[in-house]
Amino acid sequence: MKILRVIALVLLSSAALNAAAQLTIEVTGAGANRIPIAIANFDGDRIISTALTSVIRADLDRSGMFNLIDPGAVAIAESATVNYGDWRGRKADAVVTGSILANADGRFETRFKLHDVQKQSPIGGQSYMHTSAPSQLRTAAHRIADVIYEKLTGERGVFSTRIAYVVKSTGRYELQIADADGANPQTALGSREPIISPAWSPDGGKLAYVSFEAKKPVVYVHDLATGRRWVAANFKGSNSAPAWAPDGKKLAVVLTKDGGSQLYLVNADGSGIVRLATSAGIDTEPRYSPDGQWIYFTSDRGGGPQIYRLPASGGDVQRVTFEGNYNVTPRPSPDGKSMAYVARDGGTFHVTLMDLATKQTQILTDSVKDESPTFSPNGRMILYATEVGGRGVLAAVSSDGRVKQKLSVQAADVREPVWGPYVK
Amino acid sequence: MHQSLVLATLTAVFLAACSSQPPAPEQKPAAVEERNASSMAEPGLVKSEKMDPYGLAALKDPKSILSKRNVFFDFDQYVIKDEFKPLVEAHARLMVANPSVKMLIQGNADERGSREYNLALGQKRAEAVKKALLLLGVKEEQVEAVSLGEEKPRCTGQTEECWAQNRRDDILYTGEY
Numbered sequence: 001m002k003i004l005r006v007i008a009l010v011l012l013s014s015a016a017l018n019a020a021a022q023l024t025i026e027v028t029g030a031g032a033n034r035i036p037i038a039i040a041n042f043d044g045d046r047i048i049s050t051a052l053t054s055v056i057r058a059d060l061d062r063s064g065m066f067n068l069i070d071p072g073a074v075a076i077a078e079s080a081t082v083n084y085g086d087w088r089g090r091k092a093d094a095v096v097t098g099s100i101l102a103n104a105d106g107r108f109e110t111r112f113k114l115h116d117v118q119k120q121s122p123i124g125g126q127s128y129m130h131t132s133a134p135s136q137l138r139t140a141a142h143r144i145a146d147v148i149y150e151k152l153t154g155e156r157g158v159f160s161t162r163i164a165y166v167v168k169s170t171g172r173y174e175l176q177i178a179d180a181d182g183a184n185p186q187t188a189l190g191s192r193e194p195i196i197s198p199a200w201s202p203d204g205g206k207l208a209y210v211s212f213e214a215k216k217p218v219v220y221v222h223d224l225a226t227g228r229r230w231v232a233a234n235f236k237g238s239n240s241a242p243a244w245a246p247d248g249k250k251l252a253v254v255l256t257k258d259g260g261s262q263l264y265l266v267n268a269d270g271s272g273i274v275r276l277a278t279s280a281g282i283d284t285e286p287r288y289s290p291d292g293q294w295i296y297f298t299s300d301r302g303g304g305p306q307i308y309r310l311p312a313s314g315g316d317v318q319r320v321t322f323e324g325n326y327n328v329t330p331r332p333s334p335d336g337k338s339m340a341y342v343a344r345d346g347g348t349f350h351v352t353l354m355d356l357a358t359k360q361t362q363i364l365t366d367s368v369k370d371e372s373p374t375f376s377p378n379g380r381m382i383l384y385a386t387e388v389g390g391r392g393v394l395a396a397v398s399s400d401g402r403v404k405q406k407l408s409v410q411a412a413d414v415r416e417p418v419w420g421p422y423v424k
Numbered sequence: 425m426h427q428s429l430v431l432a433t434l435t436a437v438f439l440a441a442c443s444s445q446p447p448a449p450e451q452k453p454a455a456v457e458e459r460n461a462s463s464m465a466e467p468g469l470v471k472s473e474k475m476d477p478y479g480l481a482a483l484k485d486p487k488s489i490l491s492k493r494n495v496f497f498d499f500d501q502y503v504i505k506d507e508f509k510p511l512v513e514a515h516a517r518l519m520v521a522n523p524s525v526k527m528l529i530q531g532n533a534d535e536r537g538s539r540e541y542n543l544a545l546g547q548k549r550a551e552a553v554k555k556a557l558l559l560l561g562v563k564e565e566q567v568e569a570v571s572l573g574e575e576k577p578r579c580t581g582q583t584e585e586c587w588a589q590n591r592r593d594d595i596l597y598t599g600e601y
Contacts, residue, residue: 194572194575194576196539196540196543196573196575197539197540212572212575212576215528215530215570215596215601216528216530216568216570216571216572217543217570217571217572217573236568237547237568237569237570238543238547238570238571240540240543241540241543254540254544256547256551256569256570256571259551260547260548260551261543261544261547261548282541282544282545282547282548284540284541284543284544285538285540285541298538298540298541305537305538305541326537328537328538328541329538329540329541342537342538344537347536349536349537371537371538371539372538372539390582416539
């Protein structure tokens with residue numbers, strides 16, 4: 001079954017959104033066994049209920065794991081008795097009810113309850129304090145969607161996470177951060193010169209990236225809370241491809257100070273530079289395995305670019321990819337069992353997944369100019385950059401290849417996506 | 425005079441080093457090469473009323489080879505083609521004659537494939553010109569080779585003609601970057 005639907009995500013007042021243009025998401029395809037769920041309207045302030053439930057529904061729908069059942073127009077309070085027989089008749093396996101209580105201080109408390117229709121009992125629920133500010137409503141809605149997702153699928157939800165990407169418009173580059181659904185975009189850095197290779201610190205508080213503002217590539221680390229940034233690597237030649245070590249204290253980087261593009265390790269404050277490996281050719285695009293044991297990277301030491309790995313503490317290099325003559329941009333999955341990368345097949349470039357134990361590979365996309373794959377923190381989705389109609393767009397595909405999404409911004413190129421870690 | 429001798433010797437070494445490469449394409453920048461060859465042999469004969477051919481002013485003189493700042497490369501290639509060797513030699517002469525002058529070589533790549541891998545490919549192109557300059561007597565501290573990867577295309581179409589324009593080095597001098 002193939003479905004196509006467009007979800008307009010401009011649901012709330014645009015008051016809290018800055019000048020950054022909204023990403024819109026188009027979903028094609030869906031998981032095999034979607035869970036039928038009804039999200040009833042929440043009892044209480046109607047506008048706040050609409051703001052919350054529309055985001056919860058859009059989150060669950062976009063994941064491709066749920067089939068949204070029409071809940072009807074009636075609001076159902078969190079504490080209300082649920083008529084399970086009625087919901088079974090509507091073919092819902094799960095029902096969510098909720099209440100919005102106005103506090104004396106002007107804030108709101110939203111409580112929700114998740115019901116299992118088959119078991120005829122509630123299986124989860126939470127309460128959240130928030131204001132009526134759009135960003136707070138979105139945050140509360142994403143957290144509710146995360147709880148529902150985890151209870152029903154058994155894996156952690158990623159609706160509360162953030163993504164970073166670069167938007168290029170005429171003569172301007174912006175490093176932006178948005179909610180995982182593309183909403184609420186904020187500009188972390190604007191520049192007249194290119195910005196590439198953003199990388200989230202493991203705690204989600206910082207971004208490392210490469211900026212060309214000095215007429216050459218220089219690696220910066222940018223603290224998102226304070227907006228303060230500093231140079232992590234600016235040696236003679238080019239400085240690029242930052243990758244955080246899982247401890248968040250060091251970065252693997254690519255420098256050319258000793259000739260050729262080679263791998264080095266540097267402290268996040270720019271001190272303590274150490275060379276990691278030596279080759280006659282190009283070594284670039286380092287990425288740590290989640291356990292910190294390995295560094296995967298791209299190298300042309302065997303002729304064309306292929307993916308290799310070396311122990312993070314140093315040692316023998318092993319070749320990882322063998323099929324084809326152009327395999328680049330290794331991205332180990334969060335569970336460390338597989339690796340997404342970009343493979344060239346003739347003149348086309350596809351996001352490809354390799355099972356690291358069996359070395360079996362699967363091409364996940366039918367787009368032709370894929371770049372920069374990045375896993376969601378639960379490993380379920382892979383976000384990547386591609387091109388549609390000559391314009392850079394972001395797309396996402398589930399790691400089983402079934403769910404596909406496209407995210408685009410009007411009249412601008414979007415590229416270099418990177419999915420942030422779980423938020424506490 | 426002594427410096428010119430060294431330079432001439434180094435040029436010979438450089439040209440010999442390059443002789444193992446495949447034959448040059450037929451297209452030749454003939455006029456420029458001739459003037460370059462004569463001045464290389466007898467730099468003392470340059471007429472006094474003319475501008476110093478390897479002085480800094482020549483960088484802005486459209487008639488001078490030094491005003492040419494682009495070195496183009498073939499697909500997946502990182503060797504300087506014969507047609508660009510006179511240009512590289514001319515810039516080497518200027519740098520040797522003006523040891524306080526500094527140069528930034530920005531390598532570029534076409535847009536196909538990974539941005540970071542293309543950055544590394546652009547670096548290989550920038551370092552190819554830097555190596556030639558060092559062979560010709562330019563000092564290490566005078567030259568920096570960097571890459572802009574696929575980020576600064578001169579031509580944005582998706583044709584081989586366009587991509588060929590983007591596989592290049594740009595040469596910038598102090599004050600130009």
